[in-house]
Amino acid sequence: MTATFFSQLQERIPNEVMTTLIDGVLGVETELRAQVQSDIRMVQDIGEHTLEAGGKRLRPALVMLSAQATGLPYLADRCVKLGACLEMIHMATLVHDDVIDGASTRRGRATAGRVFGDTASILAGDVLLAKAMRILAVDGDLAIIRMTSDGVVEMAEGEVLELQFRNEWTMPEEDYLRVLRMKTAAYVEICCRTGAMVAGADEETTDLLGTFGHHLGMAFQIIDDLLDYTGDSQKTGKPLGTDYREGCMTLPLMRLRPHLSEAENERFARQFGEDPSTEEVTALIQLMHERGALAEARAVATEHEQKAMAALAALPATPQRELLSCVTEFVSGRDQ
Structure with missing residues (x-):
């Protein structure tokens, strides 16, 4: 969430709710x-470096907003x-992802792996994950512990599934969508369900917020995935077409494949x-625009926004x- 986003909400949301x-x-x-403080200096340095890279803090915001959306009393400190x-947990996955991908920057800053080395970054990510589990244990809600633990397993397995399809040009769309469900959607759903559960919402309300998430x-x-081909490199912190360069098949590229001639496909x-060269990536993106692949992928995103x-x-x-509607609009219109 950004300062611009919060300022835009002032016109639509009462001050006390925004506060x-x-x-x-x-x-x-x-x-x-x-939480990132540690007696081990390198653990603390990597944790602080990861925090200073910023982030939307979308997931904790969804926990709080979902609790509020139930209309029930809840413990704000618990949220x-x-x-x-x-x-x-999300931060730990990003640290590990950057090592797996060999990424040198994230959000325009050097990754932890680039600054501190891959081994130290992996271990510091493990510490973040372990500390998150400790928070769950202290909270003590077995339903939330079970749900979150299952979600972490699903995310990790989603990473492995995605890895299996790395450099696989013919990856089926249903497998891509399965990776999305496992790596991203299931975890956002957990954030919304957690907020509802903290507020003691009934099953119907919890399921509605889970479906939204x-x-x-x-x-x-x-x-x-669209921004990888259409975004501003200065804002995203990576060159256009990074997924194509790294052999990561995503929806924009999948939707282009049927529109390619045999020679283009080869x-x-x-x-x-x-x-690939920058010229080749530029040519690919041009075809995505001309042949409607980007519009098709955007339509799929819009369908999910409407269901949310x-x-x-x-x-x-x-x-x-x-406010949750505004978050959906924020996700829809973001440029980084």
């Missing part, structure tokens, strides 16, 4: 700062701690994940529900 959200987000940031826990997560990742398949909004519509109309 509660901002206080919660600031509370999460304070908790994260406390802050569990929101920080879920953000720490699932489709929000699907839309978020598809748009992320040409782009041959260079997929094989360090439909789930919200079944909840009572409150400023908190409106």
